[in-house]
Amino acid sequence: QITLRESGPTLVKPTQTLTLTCTFSGFSLSTSGVGVGWIRQPPGKALEWLALIYWDEDKRYSPSLKTRLTITEATSKNQVVLTMTNMDPVDTATYYCAHLTLEYDVLTASYRGPFDYFDYWGQGILVTVSS
Amino acid sequence: EIVMTQSPATLFVSPGERATLSCRASQSVSSKLAWYQQKPGQAPRLLIYGASTRATGIPARFSGSGSGTEFTLTISSLQSEDFALYYCQQYNNWPLFGQGTKLEIK
Numbered sequence: 001q002i003t004l005r006e007s008g009p010t011l012v013k014p015t016q017t018l019t020l021t022c023t024f025s026g027f028s029l030s031t032s033g034v035g036v037g038w039i040r041q042p043p044g045k046a047l048e049w050l051a052l053i054y055w056d057e058d059k060r061y062s063p064s065l066k067t068r069l070t071i072t073e074a075t076s077k078n079q080v081v082l083t084m085t086n087m088d089p090v091d092t093a094t095y096y097c098a099h100l101t102l103e104y105d106v107l108t109a110s111y112r113g114p115f116d117y118f119d120y121w122g123q124g125i126l127v128t129v130s131s
Numbered sequence: 132e133i134v135m136t137q138s139p140a141t142l143f144v145s146p147g148e149r150a151t152l153s154c155r156a157s158q159s160v161s162s163k164l165a166w167y168q169q170k171p172g173q174a175p176r177l178l179i180y181g182a183s184t185r186a187t188g189i190p191a192r193f194s195g196s197g198s199g200t201e202f203t204l205t206i207s208s209l210q211s212e213d214f215a216l217y218y219c220q221q222y223n224n225w226p227l228f229g230q231g232t233k234l235e236i237k
Contacts, residue, residue: 037226039226046218046228046229046231047167047175047218047220047228048228049225049226049227049228052226062225063225096174096175115163115222115223115224115225115226116163116222117165117177117180117220117222118165118175118177118220118226119177119180119186120177121174121175121176122174123173123174124174
């Protein structure tokens with residue numbers, strides 16, 4: 001059974017750096033094709049993808065936010081950490097982490113990607129940016 | 132840059148009736164399109180991937196169709212638990228979600 005859970009501060013001040021941790025179980029980020037992503041959702045608004053990290057340590061970032069984001073795998077190997085610098089009130093949102101598995105193409109013996117759908121999601125953590 | 136447009140923003144349908152939700156991509160995303168359902172205070176739940184494949188445990192009343200730039204999510208006979216927000220997401224390029232369609236009771 002795959003589960004993910006987000007943790008971190010629920011209140012940060014403008015200009016501060018946000019650090020969120022995704023703790024997961026039921027899968028390994030060492031398994032080929034597996035990835036963990038971060039997605040956020042401002043109150044009453046749509047979902048926005050932020051970052052992805054894959055089993056092979058490949059990392060992908062939203063083009064609009066890449067200068068502010070860093071995604072890493074924690075040494076415990078069942079955690080993924082997202083940092084976002086220079087937080088602003090517009091970054092107030094529920095932040096989700098989610099699991100994905102890249103589809104394997106048997107004809108080419110490689111994984112299709114580098115992006116895919118998210119099949120398991122954490123419950124989310126609401127982060128408010130306010131002084 | 133791809134833009135995902137969902138319509139309508141709000142859809143009013145009576146229980147037991149059919150609901151048809153649309154998602155349009157500004158350029159082709161092939162069949163790399165997923166649909167999610169989100170209820171208040173909950174995380175999104177995957178319904179459909181590959182434009183038409185139901186995710187594990189999703190009832191058969193949910194179906195997806197389309198390819199290229201035009202996609203449809205159909206709920207054949209609405210149940211009370213189906214009234215929620217629905218998002219499409221393309222993954223042909225970096226993941227991009229539509230603005231959502233809110234399905235409300237008529």
